């Protein structure tokens with residue numbers, strides 16, 4: 001059995017991941033962590049999920065749980081993830097990180113940490129989106145600079161970061177396939193007398209409304225035709241199931257920073 005602790009256990013994703021861990025034949029849920037002051041600290045996680053008690057109390061201290069944990073699953077906030085990864089690193093355990101919204105510096109910090117332990121980190125754990133990332137690179141390479149690239153993402157009104165980590169990853173993959181530097185190519189908003197669209201820009205636009213789980217649309221357009229590739233997530237379980245696959249995959253791996261392309265065997269295929 002792989003002993004898992006979920007950080008952000010009472011959050012939207014943390015609850016679904018915890019629910020999938022309970023009763024899993026290869027995973028044992030041994031810990032649940034929430035932020036200091038959270039209303040569910042001290043509660044049994046089973047009860048918080050609307051189930052019978054499972055004997056796992058939600059705490060605000062990962063350090064107390066790390067010894068009995070094999071893999072920490074973190075769907076929280078960037079600052080909290082960095083704090084948790086330091087604890088994982090010190091104890092030489094493994095991690096699966098789904099949190100998004102990191103700065104470049106924070107990502108560099110995570111890369112440095114993961115020289116000491118195995119970590120799967122992906123802004124989107126769904127199988128469909130990761131397959132799409134691979135397809136997007138192939139499409140961009142074939143279409144080249146003749147096609148304008150625009151990305152649009154739509155999420156629920158409570159999402160804290162923008163653009164979504166997935167939209168940024170899509171933009172990175174396309175920019176890299178086209179030999180562009182995303183820092184120079186990305187255009188995040190348009191307003192006023194902005195002039196003509198430059199040939200190499202990659203537009204990234206965000207919509208926020210109601211309870212939409214997550215939608216991404218990538219458009220490649222040229223005179224006379226356009227291709228639109230759309231992914232719609234209608235349930236968080238698509239991400240939670242991916243996180244569980246990542247837990248099963250990462251346990252026992254050599255140190256390093258991996259993503260879902262590694263987990264799903266899509267790297268270089």
Ligand code: NAD
Pocket residue numbers: 007008009010011012013014033034035036038075076077080097098099100101122123124125126161239
């Ligand atoms: P949420 O706000 O519902 O949940 C986050 C939880 O983390 C909250 O319960 C919060 O109290 C908790 N938290 C905050 N600070 C903490 C700390 N220091 N220690 C422990 N817990 C702490 O958000 P969500 O919708 O569950 O999303 C969480 C993150 O996962 C976001 O960054 C989101 O973009 C990302 N996400 C990733 C994927 C993916 O597939 N990778 C899918 C959905 C969401």
